[in-house]
Amino acid sequence: MTGVWQEAAKLTQALLYGDELTCVFCGGEHGVICPTCTSNYLHPELKRCRKCGKLILAEQRHCLDCEAGRGPQQLDQVTAWGHYAGGLRKFIQSVKFQAHPRRIGAIARPFSDWAISQLPAVDGIVAVPMHASRLAERGFNQAEVLASALHWELGLPILQGVERTCPTSSQVPLSRQERLNNLKGAFAIRQPKAIQGRSVWLVDDVTTTGATLEAVAEILRANGVQAIYGLCLAAGLEKKLVPLCD
Numbered sequence: 001m002t003g004v005w006q007e008a009a010k011l012t013q014a015l016l017y018g019d020e021l022t023c024v025f026c027g028g029e030h031g032v033i034c035p036t037c038t039s040n041y042l043h044p045e046l047k048r049c050r051k052c053g054k055l056i057l058a059e060q061r062h063c064l065d066c067e068a069g070r071g072p073q074q075l076d077q078v079t080a081w082g083h084y085a086g087g088l089r090k091f092i093q094s095v096k097f098q099a100h101p102r103r104i105g106a107i108a109r110p111f112s113d114w115a116i117s118q119l120p121a122v123d124g125i126v127a128v129p130m131h132a133s134r135l136a137e138r139g140f141n142q143a144e145v146l147a148s149a150l151h152w153e154l155g156l157p158i159l160q161g162v163e164r165t166c167p168t169s170s171q172v173p174l175s176r177q178e179r180l181n182n183l184k185g186a187f188a189i190r191q192p193k194a195i196q197g198r199s200v201w202l203v204d205d206v207t208t209t210g211a212t213l214e215a216v217a218e219i220l221r222a223n224g225v226q227a228i229y230g231l232c233l234a235a236g237l238e239k240k241l242v243p244l245c246d
């Protein structure tokens with residue numbers, strides 16, 4: 001295509017799709033997620049640890065934590081779109097803390113396409129629930145917004161009925177074991193019939209130790225869910241990998 005036609009095509013696309021030519025992570029040009037951000041945060045060259053979703057080297061089977069038995073046990077597989085760092089971390093934080101849930105719309109297509117390429121098709125989606133007090137404070141649950149995006153893109157039903165009964169404090173400074181203890185009894189199932197015998201994607205924004213996914217998966221399992229696949233926007237990077245970008 002000649003320069004003039006390239007410009008015309010770009011302009012038409014911009015008129016049709018609004019900001020879709022602007023990278024959601026860095027604000028630069030060259031697509032919803034530009035090649036630089038794809039390489040810095042989505043790391044297509046790295047594998048995901050099947051047990052916890054962490055980004056690992058292609059030759060690793062699991063991450064070091066999961067090899068040592070310190071990973072989730074209740075999920076059939078966990079995967080994460082990218083590394084929780086730099087532009088992807090800023091994006092997730094702006095969605096959550098600056099109340100920009102609509103920004104999820106910008107990544108709905110690439111995130112959904114990626115999810116369906118990584119995980120088996122399922123009966124429905126379960127969002128990691130948020131306690132009512134936190135929901136009242138924030139106004140929305142980012143995991144539910146993600147679940148809605150997947151629902152719109154892929155047509156998968158959203159399965160309701162899991163709730164968070166305890167307002168757990170911030171998990172950030174805690175170890176995996178402390179997080180697990182903190183989350184014991186934090187979730188309940190209101191409508192077991194809605195999920196019995198089903199296979200689900202369990203969706204959250206970020207996973208670090210896998211403790212939250214594990215706690216929800218445990219109660220899903222106890223209520224008859226057959227297959228549980230954890231799906232997150234972002235996860236940590238294997239310890240032995242030098243941080244590639246932050």
Ligand SMILES: [Zn+2]
Binds near residue numbers: 024
């Ligand atoms: Zn970018």
Ligand SMILES: [Zn+2]
Binds near residue numbers: 050053063071
């Ligand atoms: Zn792992």
